[in-house]
Structure formats: structure tokens, C-alpha cells
Amino acid sequence: MHDKDILTGSLIEESWLTLEQVAAACAVEPEWLIGHIEEGLFPHAESVAGVWRITGTGLLRARRMRQLERSFDAVPELAALMADLLEELDELRALQGLPRRRR
Numbered sequence: 106m107h108d109k110d111i112l113t114g115s116l117i118e119e120s121w122l123t124l125e126q127v128a129a130a131c132a133v134e135p136e137w138l139i140g141h142i143e144e145g146l147f148p149h150a151e152s153v154a155g156v157w158r159i160t161g162t163g164l165l166r167a168r169r170m171r172q173l174e175r176s177f178d179a180v181p182e183l184a185a186l187m188a189d190l191l192e193e194l195d196e197l198r199a200l201q202g203l204p205r206r207r208r
Contacts, residue, residue: 121156131159131167138167146170146185162192 128135142150147166151158159167166188173184195205 121153121158123155124157127157127159131164131171133167133171137171141167141170141181141185144181146181166192 122130124135124139128138131138138147141147142152147159147163149160149163169188169191170181170184173179173187174181179187198205
């Protein structure tokens with residue numbers, strides 16, 4: 106990326122999306138996402154009349170959980186626990202002014 110490159114986007118927190126759109130934003134399959142939401146592993150996901158809202162943190166959480174499940178053959182509950190821990194580390198780093206860890 107060059108200094109003159111301009112990135113555009115929209116805040117996902119303000120958007121209501123279909124399940125397929127949310128899954129695509131999370132880089133997961135719709136069936137995987139709905140199964141994990143039904144198990145309560147995404148506490149801040151909302152659904153109204155077939156459309157969904159999930160926070161940017163939720164998107165990162167989904168990507169982390171899917172990666173943990175694939176890389177370590179982790180069960181969803183363990184992947185969710187690790188995602189919780191990584192989210193807490195991100196919050197602590199932000200409080201200390203440290204850069205956020207990638208992935």
C-alpha cells in the first residue's frame with residue numbers, strides 16, 4: 106500500500122446483514138456460524154426478522170475461533186474460551202497503549 110492509497114468501508118456495527126453476508130464477513134460458512142450462535146458462543150449477535158447484526162469484535166472472534174478449530178482441531182467451546190482470552194489481552198494492550206496482536 107502506498108501513502109496515496111485510500112481505503113473505504115462502512116461500520117459493520119451499524120449494519121443489519123443476512124446470515125450469508127455475516128458469514129462472508131467473518132470468513133466462515135453460514136452453517137458453522139448459525140451453529141455457534143445457537144450454542145451461545147457469540148453472545149452479542151442479534152437477529153431480527155432474518156437479518157443479523159454482529160459487532161466488529163464478533164467478526165474477529167469468529168475468525169479466531171474458526172482458525173483455532175482448524176489449526177488445533179479444537180472443540181467449539183475451547184475455541185470460544187481462547188477467543189475470550191485473546192479479547193481480554195487485546196483490551197489490556199489497548200489500556201497500556203500497546204498495539205493489538207494480529208490474529
